[in-house]
Amino acid sequence: MLYRTAGQFKTSYAADHALFxxxxxxxxxxxxxxxxxxxxxxxxxxxxxxxxxxxxxxxALAALGLNILTGYAGxxxxxxxxxxxxxxxxxxxxxxxxxxMNIVVAIALSGFFSASxxxxxxxxxLRIKGFYLAIATLAAQFFLVWLFQKWAWLYNYxxxxxxxxxxxxxxxxxxxxxxxxxxxxxxxVLGIVCVVTFFAINITRGRVGRMxxxxxxxxxxxxxxxxxxxxxxxxxxxxxxxxxxxxGALFVFLWRGAAEANLFDIPLSFRVLFIAIIGGLGxxxxxxxxxxxxxxxxxxxxxxxxxxxxRVASATVEHLNVMIIGALIITFLIVEPHGLARFWAVIRxxxxxxxxxx
Amino acid sequence: xxxxxKTAALSAAFAAGIALAxxxxxxxxxIYIPNLSYRTGPFAATGTPLMNGQRDYITLLNERDGGLNGxxxxxxxxxxxxNTEKGVECYERTKENAVVTQPWSTGITLQVLPKSNxxxxxxxAPGYGFSPMANGKVFQWAFxxxxxxxxxxxxxxxxxxxxxxxxxxxxxxALLHLDHPYGKEPIPLLEVxxxxxxxxxxxxxxxxxxMQNQSAQWLQIRRERPDFVLMWGWGAxxxxxxxxxxxxxxxxxxxxxxxxxxxxxxxxxIGEEGKGYRSISWSxxxxxxxxxxxxxxxxxxxxxxxxxxxxxxxxxxxxxxxxISAILVEAIRAAQEEFDAQAPDATQVRWGLENLxxxxxxxxxxxxAGMLVPFKTSCADHTGHGGAWMLEWDGEKFxxxxxxxxxxxxxxxxxxxxxxxxxxxxxxxxxxxxxxxM
Numbered sequence: 079m080l081y082r083t084a085g086q087f088k089t090s091y092a093a094d095h096a097l098f099x100x101x102x103x104x105x106x107x108x109x110x111x112x113x114x115x116x117x118x119x120x121x122x123x124x125x126x127x128x129x130x131x132x133x134x135x136x137x138a139l140a141a142l143g144l145n146i147l148t149g150y151a152g153x154x155x156x157x158x159x160x161x162x163x164x165x166x167x168x169x170x171x172x173x174x175x176x177x178x179m180n181i182v183v184a185i186a187l188s189g190f191f192s193a194s195x196x197x198x199x200x201x202x203x204l205r206i207k208g209f210y211l212a213i214a215t216l217a218a219q220f221f222l223v224w225l226f227q228k229w230a231w232l233y234n235y236x237x238x239x240x241x242x243x244x245x246x247x248x249x250x251x252x253x254x255x256x257x258x259x260x261x262x263x264x265x266x267v268l269g270i271v272c273v274v275t276f277f278a279i280n281i282t283r284g285r286v287g288r289m290x291x292x293x294x295x296x297x298x299x300x301x302x303x304x305x306x307x308x309x310x311x312x313x314x315x316x317x318x319x320x321x322x323x324x325x326g327a328l329f330v331f332l333w334r335g336a337a338e339a340n341l342f343d344i345p346l347s348f349r350v351l352f353i354a355i356i357g358g359l360g361x362x363x364x365x366x367x368x369x370x371x372x373x374x375x376x377x378x379x380x381x382x383x384x385x386x387x388x389r390v391a392s393a394t395v396e397h398l399n400v401m402i403i404g405a406l407i408i409t410f411l412i413v414e415p416h417g418l419a420r421f422w423a424v425i426r427x428x429x430x431x432x433x434x435x436x
Numbered sequence: 437x438x439x440x441x442k443t444a445a446l447s448a449a450f451a452a453g454i455a456l457a458x459x460x461x462x463x464x465x466x467i468y469i470p471n472l473s474y475r476t477g478p479f480a481a482t483g484t485p486l487m488n489g490q491r492d493y494i495t496l497l498n499e500r501d502g503g504l505n506g507x508x509x510x511x512x513x514x515x516x517x518x519n520t521e522k523g524v525e526c527y528e529r530t531k532e533n534a535v536v537t538q539p540w541s542t543g544i545t546l547q548v549l550p551k552s553n554x555x556x557x558x559x560x561a562p563g564y565g566f567s568p569m570a571n572g573k574v575f576q577w578a579f580x581x582x583x584x585x586x587x588x589x590x591x592x593x594x595x596x597x598x599x600x601x602x603x604x605x606x607x608x609x610a611l612l613h614l615d616h617p618y619g620k621e622p623i624p625l626l627e628v629x630x631x632x633x634x635x636x637x638x639x640x641x642x643x644x645x646x647m648q649n650q651s652a653q654w655l656q657i658r659r660e661r662p663d664f665v666l667m668w669g670w671g672a673x674x675x676x677x678x679x680x681x682x683x684x685x686x687x688x689x690x691x692x693x694x695x696x697x698x699x700x701x702x703x704x705x706i707g708e709e710g711k712g713y714r715s716i717s718w719s720x721x722x723x724x725x726x727x728x729x730x731x732x733x734x735x736x737x738x739x740x741x742x743x744x745x746x747x748x749x750x751x752x753x754x755x756x757x758x759x760i761s762a763i764l765v766e767a768i769r770a771a772q773e774e775f776d777a778q779a780p781d782a783t784q785v786r787w788g789l790e791n792l793x794x795x796x797x798x799x800x801x802x803x804x805a806g807m808l809v810p811f812k813t814s815c816a817d818h819t820g821h822g823g824a825w826m827l828e829w830d831g832e833k834f835x836x837x838x839x840x841x842x843x844x845x846x847x848x849x850x851x852x853x854x855x856x857x858x859x860x861x862x863x864x865x866x867x868x869x870x871x872x873x874m
Contacts (some may be wrong), residue, residue: 245864336550
């Protein structure tokens with residue numbers, strides 16, 4: 079009913095390969111964007127901005143970066159947290175060395191630092207695969223976090239070893255730092271996330287994306303049909319780390335406000351990996367769904383007892399929270415092992431066929 | 437399918453409702469005191485007794501006196517698990533009606549510190565946080581009474597050198613610390629003092645993931661044979677360190693912890709073997725004081741406390757929790773009197789924290805004589821620098837073994853000034869309290 083495709087005829091190849099061959103998808107995306115750009119900013123409280131909307135967007139972006147590497151190019155990585163750290167520290171150094179620099183430029187440039195580091199640590203992928211590669215990226219994780227702690231120049235020799243985001247304004251509006259309004263930061267993050275997502279969708283649909291998918295599915299076959307493995311794998315590492323680096327810079331500058339090296343340790347890598355896996359490897363939408371489940375849902379659940387007026391000790395809520403989220407993750411993965419994005423795809427297919435299932 | 441859609445729509449609406457609704461607010465005519473607690477995670481063992489103490493003091497006032505001068509105190513916890521990310525979420529969740537922020541971790545303190553000028557809620561971080569917060573002109577909204585970490589470091593050195601730091605010349609002092617902003621806090625001061633007094637400082641970091649297994653660190657200690665080991669440990673790290681020290685037979689009388697490393701539960705693990713271990717502390721447990729009797733009568737016996745067994749009441753950390761709430765309540769009381777307000781707001785409580793006078797007479801009135809170092813804050817001094825006592829583990833409990841030790845402020849002040857200015861510069865525009873001329 080909602081998804082009836084009858085009457086939508088394609089008369090050219092271009093139309094058949096359009097981003098949204100089914101019109102309802104475009105409408106749905108439009109609705110989501112209206113919510114993101116208009117409805118949420120009008121209704122959300124500061125708490126909703128800072129604890130739900132901004133972190134979901136930033137984590138989704140990080141997962142998107144990882145997904146390009148793991149989901150599209152098939153290279154397992156456990157170093158996402160550290161690559162986010164490279165982006166964050168690079169952005170911090172750029173901002174403190176060149177205070178006049180526009181923050182958008184600083185964030186865009188900091189992505190290149192993490193992209194280079196990512197490509198460097200991606201070199202072993204030319205020789206090793208699968209779990210062995212995961213171990214090599216794990217080395218990057220440990221090494222980089224160690225470097226963030228020991229290389230005092232990175233945090234401007236501050237006594238606590240932490241980096242602090244100064245007040246940064248752009249065109250007269252404070253966008254980062256303690257004085258920035260939550261709504262400004264939300265729009266800033268949303269803008270960057272939308273632009274990056276747009277490019278990510280088009281890269282993964284195009285020639286480069288197909289090259290990655292071929293490598294993922296069977297690299298020997300890909301090599302035999304003439305794909306340059308080195309180029310494919312290294313571009314995957316480069317693009318992935320670039321996006322991860324940007325998300326790291328946003329993570330610290332537009333959300334946390336301060337960070338120490340431990341923040342980028344392995345739990346962060348796992349968190350992003352879980353978002354990508356639960357959302358669905360090899361999908362763009364999945365990153366958002368995964369981030370909503372892993373990042374936003376715990377915050378929402380811990381607000382439930384207070385909203386219903388039940389007085390429960392906050393430690394108990396926290397224990398319940400862990401149990402509920404854990405159970406949900408297991409349930410979703412049993413129901414649909416390919417992640418939430420696939421779950422949505424199944425629902426959509428059924429809706430298209432409805433009310434005449436095969 | 438319809439049903440699924442309906443459920444999905446309902447749950448989405450429900451989720452959006454929660455997300456967008458303002459967080460739970462306190463009732464009128466009450467004072468909302470949130471606490472960013474941690475009763476879960478690797479730091480729960482040390483966090484829980486402190487939180488219990490804090491909670492019970494507020495419960496005691498509500499039960500015994502009907503609140504504070506007739507105004508109910510609403511104590512609310514938000515669980516962080518010592519995780520900075522959760523901490524910031526909790527800060528946002530509780531800040532709307534809060535008269536104070538109690539971040540309970542140096543990492544979370546560093547995160548909320550820059551926001552304090554904007555949100556105008558005072559941060560109370562008793563005995564933790566960023567040491568330069570003592571400078572009240574720069575950190576107008578942050579308070580860390582009664583002693584800062586730098587005070588603590590100075591007092592420990594003073595005690596082990598028998599009053600003259602030059603006695604440490606040529607000695608080697610290891611600093612076993614948590615590799616976290618908290619553990620790194622004393623390093624800048626210790627480095628300055630090491631250079632000035634000619635001792636060698638050997639920082640030995642313990643990562644968050646290796647807290648329970650410190651064999652590598654203690655191997656290093658055995659190899660280097662330092663004359664003293666100072667410890668800036670927390671949570672599971674304390675227990676790991678004392679058991680490892682006992683195992684490697686490190687002389688306990690050369691092993692001294694900061695106040696957060698003096699937890700009864702950790703030392704009970706090794707009991708007799710831990711005899712001689714010392715911990716500096718600005719609070720002393722007094723199980724026979726009037727305050728404790730009242731807590732037993734009004735809170736524990738009616739079953740309003742969360743403590744698991746009665747022996748927890750006598751522990752250093754539980755009673756320190758009581759004292760922390762006492763400091764806060766005294767500030768609120770001062771604000772009530774000054775502004776003639778039943779429920780003072782955050783700005784007024786800030787004034788209260790700045791004009792605290794916890795002298796011996798006041799502690800006596802609270803039934804807590806000798807439980808806390810006397811101190812006094814001002815607009816320029818947000819710490820009070822009350823000093824501390826040395827506690828020693830006698831195999832069963834911690835006992836006070838020294839007179840009041842005071843920090844060597846002359847050595848600390850220049851560094852505090854310098855770091856505070858550096859912080860203000862890095863975070864410009866940072867407002868400085870110009871009205872305060874002390």
